[in-house]
Amino acid sequence: MVRFIATRLCWFLNDSLKSQDMISLGPLVQWLSFPIVEPVNVYDALKSFNWKTAVHVEFDALQYNGTWIVVKVPPRRLVVRCKWLFKLKTNPDGSVHRYKALLVAKGFSQVPGHDFIGTFSPMVKFATLHVVLSLDVAQQW
Incomplete structure (x- = not known):
């Protein structure tokens, strides 16, 4: 599960950096705030x-x-x-x-x-x- 979260985090940051937009941490914080195990x-x-x-x-x-x-x-x-x-x-x-x-x-x-x-x-x-x-x-x- 930890590897899955780390992979998703890398995808999110990679996509955000490619689009040259400012990285908004709102969706990331919302996504990481409630892990389901x-x-x-x-x-x-x-x-x-x-x-x-x-x-x-x-x-x-x-x-x-x-x-x-x-x-x-x-x-x-x-x-x-x-x-x-x-x-x-x-x-x-x-x-x-x-x-x-x-x-x-x-x-x-x-x-x-x-x-x-x-x-x-x-x-x-x-x-x-x-x-x-x-x-x-x-x-x-």
Whole structure:
């Protein structure tokens, strides 16, 4: 974040010096006076109204999509923990576009063969799609 602020400050001063105008510190002071920091954990995020809203929006979307179901933990199995990630999306001028919260699973804690046997990812190959469409045209379905 500090590198981002320093880069933006250099751009601002560089643009001001190129235009040969007097440097007005008003916009710069206004821009630097209210830094918005991305929270590192959910406890810090819930203290801010905007981040709290982003957390609720993400959690509601996950529940609406049926991302998970609550089940009893089988014996000798570990629960896959999760973590909240926070990202501040900005416009090109540096103003805040939106507050984004993501709930991600810590899948690295799983042991293959013990916690899971296989994975499934619904993927369609273009060759398969081509064959199905060709059959559709040929059979006039």
